[in-house]
Amino acid sequence: xxxxxxxxxxxxxxxxxxxxxxxxxxxxxxxxxxxxxxxxxxxxxxxxxxxxxxxxxxxxxxxxxxxxxxxxxxxxxxxxxxxxxxxxxxxxxxxxxxxxxxxxxxxxxxxxxxxxxxxxxxxxxxxxxxxxxxxxxxxxxxxxxxxxxxxxxxxxxxxxxxxxxxxxxxxxxxxxxxxxxxxxxxxxxxxxxxxxxxxxxxxxxxxxxxxxxxxxxxxxxxxxxxxxxxxxxxxxxxxxxxxxxxxxxxxxxxxxxxxxxxxxxxxxxxxxxxxxxxxxxxxxxxxxxxxxxxxxxxxxxxxxxxxxxxxxxxxxxxxxxx
Numbered sequence: 001x002x003x004x005x006x007x008x009x010x011x012x013x014x015x016x017x018x019x020x021x022x023x024x025x026x027x028x029x030x031x032x033x034x035x036x037x038x039x040x041x042x043x044x045x046x047x048x049x050x051x052x053x054x055x056x057x058x059x060x061x062x063x064x065x066x067x068x069x070x071x072x073x074x075x076x077x078x079x080x081x082x083x084x085x086x087x088x089x090x091x092x093x094x095x096x097x098x099x100x101x102x103x104x105x106x107x108x109x110x111x112x113x114x115x116x117x118x119x120x121x122x123x124x125x126x127x128x129x130x131x132x133x134x135x136x137x138x139x140x141x142x143x144x145x146x147x148x149x150x151x152x153x154x155x156x157x158x159x160x161x162x163x164x165x166x167x168x169x170x171x172x173x174x175x176x177x178x179x180x181x182x183x184x185x186x187x188x189x190x191x192x193x194x195x196x197x198x199x200x201x202x203x204x205x206x207x208x209x210x211x212x213x214x215x216x217x218x219x220x221x222x223x224x225x226x227x228x229x230x231x232x233x234x235x236x237x238x239x240x241x242x243x244x245x246x247x248x249x250x251x252x253x254x255x256x257x258x259x260x261x262x263x264x265x266x267x268x269x270x271x272x273x274x275x276x277x278x279x280x281x282x283x284x285x286x287x288x289x290x291x292x293x294x295x296x297x298x299x300x301x302x303x304x305x306x307x308x309x310x311x312x313x314x315x316x317x318x319x320x321x322x
Contacts, residue, residue, distance in 0.1 A: 024049070024187050028128045029110045030103065034059075036119030038088070039095035042126075045082035049129040049140075049190065052077045052087070055165075057122030062086045063146055075150045078193045080143040082128075089122065098126075110182075127186050142209050147197045163189055211255035216241040220252065220260070228268045229290050234260060269305040272298070276313045283310055 032040075034057075042050065052061075054075050060068040063083055068091040071077060079085065086095050103111040131140070163185060170181050198209055211217045220241040224232065237260060238248035252260045268290050275281055287298030302310045 024190060025130045029182060029186075030098075030113055030126045031110075032113040032115065032122075032124040032126060034089070034113075034122040034124060035116035036089035036122075037093050038116035038122075039093040040087045040098045040101065040115075041095040042085050042087065042098050044084040045128060047130065048082040049131060050079045050082055051127050051129075051186075051190065051193070053125040053127075053189070055123045055125065057120060059122050059124065060088045060091050061146075062088070062091070069148065071148070072150060075148065076189060076193055078147040078149070078190060079145065080140050080147065080194075081145060083145050085146075087124070089116070089119070129186060129190065138208055142207050143194065144197070147193050149193050149196050163192070206255050206257075208256055211252070214251075214255055216243050216248070217252050217255050220248070221256075224264055224267055228264070228271050231291055232264055265301055266305050269302050272302060272310065273306060273313055276310055277316075283314070286310075 052071075054071055054073055054077075056073055058070060058072050060070055061077060062068040063079075063085045068088070088095060101113055101115055103113045105111045166181075166185060170185070198213065201210060201213070212221060220237045223230075223237065223240045230236075234249055235245050237252075238245045241248050241251075243251065249260060252263075256263055272286055272290060275286060283299065284295045287295045290298065292298035292301070299310055302308075
């Protein structure tokens, strides 16, 4: 057996490490063929992400009492926190609850919807995705309620059109392995949408996502994410960032919103939680691998940070080996 102290693959950027923590899982895909007039009400889905991919036609989306927004063909709309919203052929069109509409269930996770009054057609792929609430809270809390990526505004970068075209092809074809391809494409589209939104953040923006972009603090975050078990100190992380100890400490706290050691402890606990859920590892072994001198010290830090004991997490997935 090789070294089993890492929980993450070798990723090149801190945002990639953070997105890996989300552990996205496509819960439901619906291929909708809609003809005007039509309107759908998407209810609030706590702990879920929702996105809509428009492959033909156009529609309007409205969240709360905000003005409706026109969505054009070849666009993606992501709602990271599962906020309720309405999709309509025209503003003010009466809506029906999406989950009350008659659908053709093609598999456990994939269904087809044909709905509307027979007018101009719209083709829409909708996806509801689960994610790890504990690990994803910091990331998702800093995202806006709605992210709209218009493929025609992406310039020379044609990633969205290509991804959308492939997903639409798999949705129509129902070929062997299609659901696996769609699930992986959905993950990619969510990551690309978040990255595209992040690229538009002003340089003056603060917060954890802005810190991931920072050329100095971002390097230290990447070091923590890739090797949380190392005996990091403020000095060693400052060297990773290429800053003085005082300058690094102040910059980290300003951008991330908490001191570096509090962040390091929380990230270690998220790593530990994932490993407890995914591996048959004892608490003592896990504590040692994450740099704790005793199982008791590790357990105290775990409960103080995540609000639940590591033993409780262990029990939820079965006993560890002796």
